[in-house]
Amino acid sequence: MGEFELIDRHFKPKPAAARLHQATAAPDSIATPVVLGIGDDCALLQPAPGMQLAISTDMLVEGRHFLPDVAPARLGHKALAVNLSDLAACGAEPLACTLALALPPERARDDAWLAALAGGLWALADAQRCPLVGGDTTAGPLNLCLTVFGQVPAGQALRRDGARVGDDVWVSGTLGHARLALGALRGEWTLPPQLLAAARTRLECPTPRIALGLALRGIAHSAADVSDGLAGDLGHILRASAVGACLDAQETMKTIAAGAFSASAEGLFDRQTLLRLALTGGDDYELVFTAPPDARSAVQAAGQASATPLARIGRIEAEPGLRLLGADGRIEPLAARAFDHFAP
């Protein structure tokens, strides 16, 4: 199978997707921004009037971002999900995505693997109305580069530089489970099969918090997605906003315990280790954001409207840096560093 047949067979929209995303006026037509999809030199999008375009790109490399034996449908899902998570962090509504794909010869020949990869990507693309509109395929070491495009009303994007002293620090969902699964897959520890399966789903099939990001427009002062670990990603907000923060270890622990399967992990690890997993684990694709205390009920309403669990875990302070308030009332400094791909 050649390059162009490969694209035609696997990556062009399937009828269901085409129905939703084609720009032709069908009787039940849904307004779509896609003017021209796969097959020309460029894709053409028509954002709604007055909208700004939000753009993010992420590259996934075999052996670094995913294990060689990952289920291809999950890989397709994750490649799009980690990009959608960036749109969520900006409060942007997804419009479309492109995929550049380098494939070793054995993958290019593996029709079932490619079909599953494309199927996983398209399932999430359909669910989030973010159709694949273009891309590139080439031979090379396995590498997926997704770029996503979203729209947000001018001036309403959630940014990293808007946190203010006195803001609450909030985080969505649960943290640390992706790292829990990665450690088990790497042989750092063992997990009971049920916990491993649940944690592995969090690692391989993260849920981008698009609905929450949209609901937080006009409420949150700042936001980022948790891709490199809570401490690091909150650190980006602190540096961009020239502020500091103190997190409550107790509240952060409750966030970890919010997942139904987390109670079982509590018996396996000490609290210190669990806290470290949550603070620095990464690959969570939750949102960390700040909002003023008088917006607490609005934040809770945004969480309910988007069916997303939220926890208030700390406070923005004038003093730079990140601190942790322990159960014993002691405050300890925390390194506000993200995962670094080139760290020694």
Place this chain on the structure above:
Amino acid sequence: MGEFELIDRHFKPKPAAARLHQATAAPDSIATPVVLGIGDDCALLQPAPGMQLAISTDMLVEGRHFLPDVAPARLGHKALAVNLSDLAACGAEPLACTLALALPPERARDDAWLAALAGGLWALADAQRCPLVGGDTTAGPLNLCLTVFGQVPAGQALRRDGARVGDDVWVSGTLGHARLALGALRGEWTLPPQLLAAARTRLECPTPRIALGLALRGIAHSAADVSDGLAGDLGHILRASAVGACLDAQETMKTIAAGAFSASAEGLFDRQTLLRLALTGGDDYELVFTAPPDARSAVQAAGQASATPLARIGRIEAEPGLRLLGADGRIEPLAARAFDHFAP
């Protein structure tokens, strides 16, 4: 040097670029679509009202799209140029680009190499007003994935599917020299040093035909860029438009000879080989386009306005497929196939 320092040092806009591209209102401010650049979860762009967004992405893999010893400044230039070439083929005006970059450890440590790579990219980005607004860096086998964003008035994009029977077929600049250089670098043949240097510049530093693409809006019926060889890329137009074409070998030869350094190649290769280089060589990043005969003077004016040499090399016909009219009056079929990354 860590990932974030690497981005800060090399890939954030330098003062000159920042002056042009920042969204702050400077006294001599030029309207810029970049609302938010590198450093947040997403970049934010504001296309002009009524504009459609043109998007293209290309992935460059070491050993396949470039040789390991290529000058890094040229690699940075080319990674952006091949994407800008897609915007040119659509008649779109560049707005911004993103870069996802996988680096092996020895490259990540090589400050001079990175500075040259970023310098080459930024030089073209500044010249074409297409600033780098975001991206991703990771460890991995060397891979550059550029995505470009341009804007074009709604309905005015040049597309592959608009060629009509009777249209002239035009091509810009010169063809075949990139392949000439590649063959010399691969040891397929030898070239005199001066010809090699000139041809190698065409291979490593292609000129995206942005100004020509803009000038052809409203004149050309269809267009594509010549990245995989003239026969293949014209083939894309023919299939998308459900037409065929006959090229004049004499005129195509003149196109090859248009470059100042091509006369010297004529003595080294027979005409048949030169013709094959021009028709199937690839990596030219010229535009192939069609326009009605009554637009010939408008096409010539567009070429002059954009300082781009143009040649009229054939005609669109109703009969599908691609044919070549020889000097002896014989018509031969030509395979309208593009370079295929997964061909055996």
